[in-house]
Amino acid sequence: MSNITTTPEQQAKYYVLCDLEEAVKRLIQHHESKRTLWFSSDILPSDEGSPNDMVIAELRDRARGIPDCIRVALALNILTEEGLPHFHRLIADNLGSRTHWSQWNNLWTAEEDRHGNILRDYARDSRLLNFRVLERLQFNYLRAGFNPDWGGDPYKIFVYTSCQEKATQISHLKTGKIAASSEPLLDFITQRISQDEARHYAFYMSVFKEIIERDPNEALASAAAIMPSIDMPGISITNFNDYADVVRRSGIYGPRDYKRIVEQLIESWGIEIMMSLNELGRKAQDKIMAIPRRLERIAEYIETKSQEKSFRFEVVFGRVLEMA
Ligand SMILES: [Fe+2]
Ligand SMILES: [Fe+2]
Secondary structure: OOOOOOOHHHHHHHHHHHHHHHHHHHHHHHHHHOOOOOHHHHOOOOOOOOOHHHHHHHHHHHHOOOOOHHHHHHHHHHHHHHOOOOOOHHHHHHHHHOOOHHHHHHHHHHHHHHHHHHHHHHHHHHHHOOOHHHHHHHHHHHHHHHOOOOOOOOOHHHHHHHHHHHHHHHHHHHHHHHHHHOOOHHHOOOOOHHHHHHHHHHHHHHHHHHHHHHHHOOOOOOHHHOOOOOOOHHHHHHHHHHHHHHHHHHOOOOHOOOHHHHHHHHOOOOOOOOOOOHHHHHHHHHHHHHHHHHHHHHHHHHHOOOOOEEEEEHHHHOOEOOOO
């Protein structure tokens, strides 16, 4: 199934994933039945006719009111979405490129591609960011690669993507909400993206639920390895920590949001109430159940330690942001 050399344990997991073919087909059908497909050109003007000049002028006028912290968040969201080649490859490498999983990977990639497109179109039309800088950041991010250490364990990809889709759902939604008073169109766009992310979350979360039903002990062991902290997809973006810090200080996404994601997954996967586990499974269950308390301590620590700080991002025209 995978083109990576596999151990007998990994092979056993691939058999479980093969056994999921019918479930995956059903989940894809369900996913597509719930989805309205939209494109950037449905929402933003795409031709150069004169009526659009007015639309663009109004857009730029509204966008002037968007605070710099939202511009930083938007730049990070664009870069994260434009990192799509990393994720298509990771899914293909881990799940095989000639299996029923490739149907999902192709569909998911096509849907995700629209997110980068519309955010990029919006930021460019509105003149919100320094595009020369943004494009170089994107180039470097793609060239740097993204290779989380999953040790060839195909279960981990579903834990990671469940966490990640929920994190992007929150980030997009809150970015738009903060900008909404000056720019309702950005709020509208990020709501659309966020709804897609919610459906992707539902897919990955449901797949992992199926895995838990078939192979509970190994599934929990994989979840326990990923859930304590996930490598954010943009981790190899230049100055990623500053971006993440601004996003946290702006109330868009931070450790408390991640804690809520973990709690929601624990509940949706029924981890607390799982019985009849072997030693591997019980240990993993205990480890997972301890994560929210640990994340609460981390959040408290960061909040207490956090002091006023100034940031400067070339992508926001080198302006200085003073943040509490
Ligand atoms: Fe996305
Ligand atoms: Fe997504």
